[in-house]
Amino acid sequence: MKQNKDIQDNEIRVLGSESKSKHPPKPVLWKCGMFGLITIGMVVASISLLKDKKTESDEPGYFETVPEIMESSQPKIDRLGTDVDPLVRGFTQAIDTIINDIPLRIYIPHNANMTLHVGNVNKEDTSIVFAAQAADIRRDNKKIVGAFVLKGKPLAWGLSKIGYCAIIDDEITIGVADNSPLFESATEKEGYFFRQYPLVNNGKLVENEPKNKAIRRSICDRNGEIMMIESLSTESFHDFAQALVDLGVKNAIYLVGSTSFGWAVDENDDRIEFGIENKNLPPNTSYIIWRRNEE
Amino acid sequence: MGNYLIISTSNDLIRIMPDRIVYISSDGNYSNLIQADGESRLLSYQLGQIEKMINSQLESEGSLFVRIGKSLIVNRNFIHYINIAKQRIILSDATAVNYTLSASREALKLLKELIEKEGK
Numbered sequence: 001m002k003q004n005k006d007i008q009d010n011e012i013r014v015l016g017s018e019s020k021s022k023h024p025p026k027p028v029l030w031k032c033g034m035f036g037l038i039t040i041g042m043v044v045a046s047i048s049l050l051k052d053k054k055t056e057s058d059e060p061g062y063f064e065t066v067p068e069i070m071e072s073s074q075p076k077i078d079r080l081g082t083d084v085d086p087l088v089r090g091f092t093q094a095i096d097t098i099i100n101d102i103p104l105r106i107y108i109p110h111n112a113n114m115t116l117h118v119g120n121v122n123k124e125d126t127s128i129v130f131a132a133q134a135a136d137i138r139r140d141n142k143k144i145v146g147a148f149v150l151k152g153k154p155l156a157w158g159l160s161k162i163g164y165c166a167i168i169d170d171e172i173t174i175g176v177a178d179n180s181p182l183f184e185s186a187t188e189k190e191g192y193f194f195r196q197y198p199l200v201n202n203g204k205l206v207e208n209e210p211k212n213k214a215i216r217r218s219i220c221d222r223n224g225e226i227m228m229i230e231s232l233s234t235e236s237f238h239d240f241a242q243a244l245v246d247l248g249v250k251n252a253i254y255l256v257g258s259t260s261f262g263w264a265v266d267e268n269d270d271r272i273e274f275g276i277e278n279k280n281l282p283p284n285t286s287y288i289i290w291r292r293n294e295e
Numbered sequence: 296m297g298n299y300l301i302i303s304t305s306n307d308l309i310r311i312m313p314d315r316i317v318y319i320s321s322d323g324n325y326s327n328l329i330q331a332d333g334e335s336r337l338l339s340y341q342l343g344q345i346e347k348m349i350n351s352q353l354e355s356e357g358s359l360f361v362r363i364g365k366s367l368i369v370n371r372n373f374i375h376y377i378n379i380a381k382q383r384i385i386l387s388d389a390t391a392v393n394y395t396l397s398a399s400r401e402a403l404k405l406l407k408e409l410i411e412k413e414g415k
Contacts, residue, residue: 009364010401012409015349016357086397087383170365171341201326224325224337 006169021168058076078248081108090292092130092264094272096232099243103232107264108225111291114167116150116192117287120279125264130290132217132228132255132262132274135194136164146195149186155284163198163206163253165219165288167191174221174251176201197254199241208237208254214278215275216240217260219288220252228255228288230274255288262287298353302328304339313359317373317386317394319345321366331373331392342368361409364402374410379403 007013045106080141081093090111097104121131136145144156147164166173166182168191173182176198186193197251198206199218213234222226229247231240237254244252261275299314302309309328317329328336328345333355338345346368349357362368363384375387379400387393398406 007362007365007398009366011364012402012405013362014358014409015360015362015368016348016353016355085395087395173324221323224323224339226323 009068029041078223080106080222080227081110081225084110086111088267090129090290091267091269092272092290094264094266097247098110099246100239102235102239102243104243104247105230105232107228107230111293112289112290113170113293114172114226114288116148116167116194117135117289118144118150118155119283119285120281121287121289127291128289129292130228130264131287134195134255134286136161136256137284139145139284142284144164144194144284144286147183147193148195148286149191149193150286151192152187152190154183154187159195161195161197163196164193165196165253166193170224172221174219174226174253176251197237197252198252199237199254200244200249200252203245203250205238205241208241210237212236214258215263216257217255217274217278218244218252219255220244220249222247222249231257298356300349300352302338302340302345309338312372313349313353313356314372316360317371317392318370318396319368320396329394330351331388333391338351342366361406363398363406367396367398369396371410374406377403377407377410381409 080095086110092112093108093110095106095108097106107130109130116134121128135148137143138145144159146156146161148154148156162176162178164175164177164180164182165185168178168182168185168189183193185191197208199208200206200220203249213236215233216231216235216237218229218240220229229244229249229252231243241252259276261273261277263271263273265271298313299310300313311330312414315331317331319326319328322337325343326338326342326345328338340348342365346362349360349368349380353359359370359372360368361371362396369384369386372387373388373392374384375389376385377383382397382400382403383404384398384406385393386396399405
């Protein structure tokens with residue numbers, strides 16, 4: 001079977017079209033078709049006697065194209081975000097909750113897509129519904145910490161943190177790995193990639209070296225639902241990651257915490273800001289940016 | 296009798312007649328299958344993988360479905376209304392099923408042309 005080609009949003013594709021039996025012969029062509037088939041059949045039969053018999057294994061098998069089984073998940077999964085009509089203008093839903101006595105604010109963008117951005121973010125850009133700092137910056141040379149890809153262009157290659165987030169073909173993958181093929185994939189497909197401290201890996205807490213307390217922020221995958229979660233009180237990495245685990249988060253990595261600046265735009269177009277705005281940040285300061293889908 | 300579409304993981308299995316599927320939408324690394332009875336099922340497969348399953352399991356019967364852009368696979372039998380300007384497609388059987396979805400103008404234009412062509 002042919003591999004499915006990538007499809008763009010401005011394209012359609014009829015499925016099942018790879019089958020030879022998609023279009024039955026038209027009645028008007030029936031007689032010609034029969035004659036042709038008999039002739040072709042005779043020719044094919046003659047050739048097949050002269051050539052080695054083609055084994056069935058040369059043909060794509062019925063089960064050959066069954067995709068690999070992905071990691072299992074529950075058939076029905078509760079979602080934290082509300083169901084939003086896809087025609088509604090994009091926004092970020094903010095939910096406040098308390099887990100293990102830790103007050104958390106959960107940001108869930110709706111009808112929006114995430115990319116990375118390097119440099120100052122224009123606060124007046126009304127297409128942005130969420131912005132938060134992504135990768136860390138080294139104090140000494142002001143370079144991005146850890147591997148980083150911006151729209152296919154690699155800007156940094158380091159491996160000081162094993163958590164990663166990749167955005168490739170609008171799909172967001174959050175994980176933990178020393179080496180991830182998604183870095184190369186991001187460079188090949190004009191995608192995005194950055195590294196941060198890992199917090200949760202397959203539902204299990206990941207310990208990190210820093211033991212201090214600070215406002216913590218993270219990007220999380222909870223059963224396929226991507227969300228950013230912020231602690232509203234200063235917390236250790238351990239306690240924050242434990243709260244994420246208890247919330248049901250499957251994979252999470254850190255975002256820049258403490259006073260780093262960012263904002264969300266809710267459904268009323270009201271802005272929820274966090275951190276302290278600083279216009280003198282290094283040029284390599286990076287952000288995750290969620291923009292409304294095209295209207 | 297036609298083939299069932301079987302979507303199986305290590306933990307569970309969904310077996311459904313293709314004509315009972317209204318549409319399947321992409322949800323990040325997952326997909327949502329909407330049934331004609333209104334039930335919704337979250338599948339731990341990406342939409343492209345579901346497309347491959349339809350092609351391999353249903354063969355020519357798979358032509359019941361159309362992939363619209365990156366985010367949708369719809370059952371053609373339920374296509375009831377297309378509005379290119381409003382980027383809107385309504386899937387309905389004029390009884391119980393009624394879903395309004397959005398897609399790009401270009402994709403809806405192509406879909407409209409496809410249906411017009413096939414209707415002749």
